[in-house]
Amino acid sequence: MENKENSTATAPKDFVREQVATDLAAKNTSEIITRFPPEPNGYLHIGHAKAICLNFGIAEEFDGRCHLRMDDTNPAKEEEEYIEAIKQDVRWLGFDWGDHLYFASDYFEQLYAWAEHLIENDKAYVDDLTAEEIREYRGTLKQPGKNSPHRDRSREENLDLFRRMRAGDFDEGTRVLRAKIDMGSGNINMRDPVLYRILKAEHPHTGNSWCIYPTYDFAHGQSDAIENVTHSLCTLEFADHRPLYDWLIENLPVPARPRQYEYSRLNISHTVLSKRRLIQLVNENHVQGWDDPRMPTISGMRRRGFPAEALRDFAKRIGVTKSDNLIEMAYLESCVREQLNKVAERRMAVLNPLKLVIENWPEDQEDELEAVNNPEDASAGQRKISFGRELYIERDDFMEDPPKKFFRMAPGREVRLRYAYYVTCTDVVKDESGNITELRCTYDPESRGGDSPDGRKVKATLHWVSAKHAIPFETRIYEHLFADEVPSQGDDFLDGLNKESFKRLENCWGEASLGACQVEKTIQFERLGYFVKDKDSDSSQLVFNRTLPLRDSWAKVQAKSKQK
Numbered sequence: 001m002e003n004k005e006n007s008t009a010t011a012p013k014d015f016v017r018e019q020v021a022t023d024l025a026a027k028n029t030s031e032i033i034t035r036f037p038p039e040p041n042g043y044l045h046i047g048h049a050k051a052i053c054l055n056f057g058i059a060e061e062f063d064g065r066c067h068l069r070m071d072d073t074n075p076a077k078e079e080e081e082y083i084e085a086i087k088q089d090v091r092w093l094g095f096d097w098g099d100h101l102y103f104a105s106d107y108f109e110q111l112y113a114w115a116e117h118l119i120e121n122d123k124a125y126v127d128d129l130t131a132e133e134i135r136e137y138r139g140t141l142k143q144p145g146k147n148s149p150h151r152d153r154s155r156e157e158n159l160d161l162f163r164r165m166r167a168g169d170f171d172e173g174t175r176v177l178r179a180k181i182d183m184g185s186g187n188i189n190m191r192d193p194v195l196y197r198i199l200k201a202e203h204p205h206t207g208n209s210w211c212i213y214p215t216y217d218f219a220h221g222q223s224d225a226i227e228n229v230t231h232s233l234c235t236l237e238f239a240d241h242r243p244l245y246d247w248l249i250e251n252l253p254v255p256a257r258p259r260q261y262e263y264s265r266l267n268i269s270h271t272v273l274s275k276r277r278l279i280q281l282v283n284e285n286h287v288q289g290w291d292d293p294r295m296p297t298i299s300g301m302r303r304r305g306f307p308a309e310a311l312r313d314f315a316k317r318i319g320v321t322k323s324d325n326l327i328e329m330a331y332l333e334s335c336v337r338e339q340l341n342k343v344a345e346r347r348m349a350v351l352n353p354l355k356l357v358i359e360n361w362p363e364d365q366e367d368e369l370e371a372v373n374n375p376e377d378a379s380a381g382q383r384k385i386s387f388g389r390e391l392y393i394e395r396d397d398f399m400e401d402p403p404k405k406f407f408r409m410a411p412g413r414e415v416r417l418r419y420a421y422y423v424t425c426t427d428v429v430k431d432e433s434g435n436i437t438e439l440r441c442t443y444d445p446e447s448r449g450g451d452s453p454d455g456r457k458v459k460a461t462l463h464w465v466s467a468k469h470a471i472p473f474e475t476r477i478y479e480h481l482f483a484d485e486v487p488s489q490g491d492d493f494l495d496g497l498n499k500e501s502f503k504r505l506e507n508c509w510g511e512a513s514l515g516a517c518q519v520e521k522t523i524q525f526e527r528l529g530y531f532v533k534d535k536d537s538d539s540s541q542l543v544f545n546r547t548l549p550l551r552d553s554w555a556k557v558q559a560k561s562k563q564k
Contacts, residue, residue, distance in 0.1 A: 014320040016054070016261055020062055020231060029230045032064030036090070037104075037220065040070050040204070041077035042275045043290040043297045044089045046311070046332070047266040053315035054263070055233055056095040067227055068097040072105045073219050075203035083204065085290070089298040093308050100227075104219045105205045107226055111214050112166065114222060114252045115177060115195060119158045123251055124195060125151055126161040127178050134176075137183070138191050145183035145191045165198060168211045172198045177212075181247065189244050193217055221245040225254035232258045235265035236322065263320045269329045270480035270498075271296040272487055286497060287481070293545050294481040294501050304478060305522035305532030305547030310339040329480065333548055340522055340530050340547070345373045345380055348418065348463045349510035349525040349544075351475055353392040355438045355467065358423060361389040366468075369449070371419045385511055387420050390467040392509050394527075397462050398439060400428055407459035409439070416461040418526065422447040463526045470509040473542035476534065477503040514542065522547050 023029050034055040038044060044052075059066035068090060072078050090097070118124035127150045129137065139145035153161075165175055177196035185191055195218040200211050224232045232245075239262045249257055265273075272278065273296060281287050281295070290297050293304035301311065314335040318327055348371075367387040374380035398409040409415050414424040427440035446453040450461070483498040510525070514533075517523060522532040530547035537543045 014263075015322070016231070016233060016263060016320050017058060017061070019261060020058060023230070024062065031230070032059060032062040033067065033228055033230045034059050034064065034233060035067040035069050035224065035227065035229050037069045037071045037223070038086050039074070039077075039216075040072055040079065040082035040086060041074065042082060042279055043085050043299055045273050045275075045278065045296045045298065046268060046301065047273045047296075048089075049093060049298055049311050050266045050315045050318070051233070051235075052090055052093055052095060053312055054320060056090075057316075058231070058233075064230075065100060066095070066097060067100040067102055067229070069102040069104065069223060069227070070205075071216065071220065071223075072103050072203070072205055073213050073216060074199070075201040075213065076199055078204050080204045085299060089302075092302060093298070093311060102223070102227060103205050104214075104223050105203060107219070107223055108206065108210055108214070110226065111219060111222055112212075114254075115214070115218070116159065116162065117252060118179065118195075119162060119177075120155060121251070122155055123180050124177055125153050125158050125180055126165070127151070127176050127192075128174065129176075130173060134194070138188060139183070141188065144185075145188075147183050148178070148192070151180065151192070162196075165196070165212050166210075168200070170198060172200055174198065179244075179248075181244075187240055187243055189217070189241050190247070193244055217241060217244055218248065221248050221258065221260070222252065222254060224258040225249060225252075225256045228256045229258045232260040234260055234262050236262045236324070237265070238262055262322070264322055264324045266318070267324065267326045268296065268332065269326055269485045270482050270487070271329065272482070272489070272493060274489070277493060280494075281481075284494075286494065293476070293478045296481075302520060303532075303535065304545055305340075305520070305530060306336050307339050307343070307522065309343075310336040313339065326486065337530070337548060337550075340524065342376050343374070344522050344524045344530060346371070346375075346524045346526050347511050347514060348385070348465055349473075349508060349514065349528065349531075350392045350394055350463070350465050350470075351505050351508045351525075351528065352395040353507060353509055354395040354398060354436065356391045356393050356423070356441055356464070357438060358389050358391070358441050358443045359426070360442045363389060365389070367420075367448075369419045383513060385419065386466045386469040388466050388468050391417075391464045392467055392470060393439075393462050393464045395436075397460075398425070398436070400436065408462060409460070414444075414458050416447075416450050416458050418461055418463050419450055420448070420464070421445070421450070422452060422458060463528075465509050465511055467509075469512050471512055471515055471542065473508050473510055473514065473544055475505040475508045475531070476543065476545045477505065478546060508544075510542075510544075514544075524550075 036052050036055045056066040127148050129148050137146050176194045178192045178194050181190045183191045194215055196212050199213050202208055242260045245260050291299040291303045293300055314332050368384050369387055370382045371385050399406055402410045409425050411425050422444040423441040425439055425441050429438035431437050479501045480498055481501050482496045484496045487493055487496045517533045519533050519535050522530050525531050529549040531544040532547050534543040534545050
């Protein structure tokens, strides 16, 4: 990754990094190997971004490596589209797995052999109970489970049945392979967990070679061991699975002994991060695909104009802990604004246009003015903008009968036009219905560049575009997908969808240079916010998504907190 942000000098400190440092100091390992193991059954979201930054970041900080491994053990839900999207998102975030792209399906033959090893050592058996019966026999948190009537089958019978499962002799749901551990364990995950099930579905990586597939619990730790992973980092919901992870490692002839460590998952306001819920949003058309700019997916945030640097910075700032907490969406947005303020070039655009005619400007005269591309970055240089007799300004920047604290344009009032001239409104033109259609103004020729020659002050500077040279575009305004700060996690979660989360503005005008903007490169429309050219743009219609307005609500929260 270029311009490394997670250098040793600036690396964050947390319990995971302390553990890694301790293991290196104690020479428990000579090389740090981590992995990011997504299941390719959907697109990655901001929670995955945290995991990506953690696993790849630690590998980078400690001169190790991080593997990208597709946990493709459920062909009924996995697609090649998701595999490619995952790779694209990891690369876009700024990380590279090099030659270390793996699939759990790469290890199916070895995993199968290890399953037979467990059977031969009387530590696994084929069970005929249905999924519902297995749940009933498992017991509850307060009551122990009871043994399956098939638990004491002979090793020979279990091997024969398991091999016939692989051969496709049985229907889905009729038999599973279970570990033989302890049905009375206080940890439900240790009550003879399922290791293999029959799934007669085409696999995106292995085709129809298999009809039995390992569960996550069986494939995950053994895949870590095959790849010599030293630190297997998972979120807290897998803490109760760690005894099973260790039991399988201890009872199989694996080539390495990885260790699992858990940290808190990311919870963020005004959205859901359950992949099942996100799939429902997409499949039921509540959003326009996985990359809808309202979605918490990495691809959605990219399409909305969030820069990868801001997501990495966000992950670094929230850190890694064992405590669950809720992160305000406004905090992520603050990281985005901070980054964009430094790098986004400025342009002028008008979203709700009102025509302004300068009556003392010659009909055919044009002026070319210089505008700063980014006041935060002198190296960004300047650009030329055209000025003429007819302009567009924002309709909200004019009031015919303004209140006391309205300092923008009004009849008889002088304002500054950004980079241009001082103008004074002299007349208001209306249609038959009384709607304002045009403003008539005069300008001060001595104020070119926006400076007054006699030192007089004005209280407002307005942005504008030349009516003759401006180009039209469509603007899409996005708000939080959910109205509630903490959306329901139940089946009624759709009731909390924000009905005002999307709005389209069609009569927008911008500088001619907007036509040359690149898709996914965010710019700032002065005084309006950050915007990004959408992939729906074509030769007949430009489309810009609003990334964020300029106002930073999180910064205000922080300022009030400091005052207190």
